[in-house]
Amino acid sequence: MKKHYDFTNSVRNPYAKHLKKQVTLRLGIDVIKYFKVLAGETGIPYQNLINLYLKECAHSGKKLTLKWAS
Numbered sequence: 001m002k003k004h005y006d007f008t009n010s011v012r013n014p015y016a017k018h019l020k021k022q023v024t025l026r027l028g029i030d031v032i033k034y035f036k037v038l039a040g041e042t043g044i045p046y047q048n049l050i051n052l053y054l055k056e057c058a059h060s061g062k063k064l065t066l067k068w069a070s
Contacts, residue, residue, distance in 0.1 A: 020051070 032046070039046035056062075 027050075035046040035049050038049055042049070044052075
């Protein structure tokens, strides 16, 4: 390993802004439990599963239907 590296000709990663952004969400305990169980079955971390599901909803244009009790 070198003591000094020369980064004078380096270029910023053009894809870095398209990566992930950390946010805070309040999720129900039952939702977290569901995705943690699914994570255990698939071997994929539950945060990634939540991201994949939300990404699929966004790409397919899925809309939430709410029915309020009267």
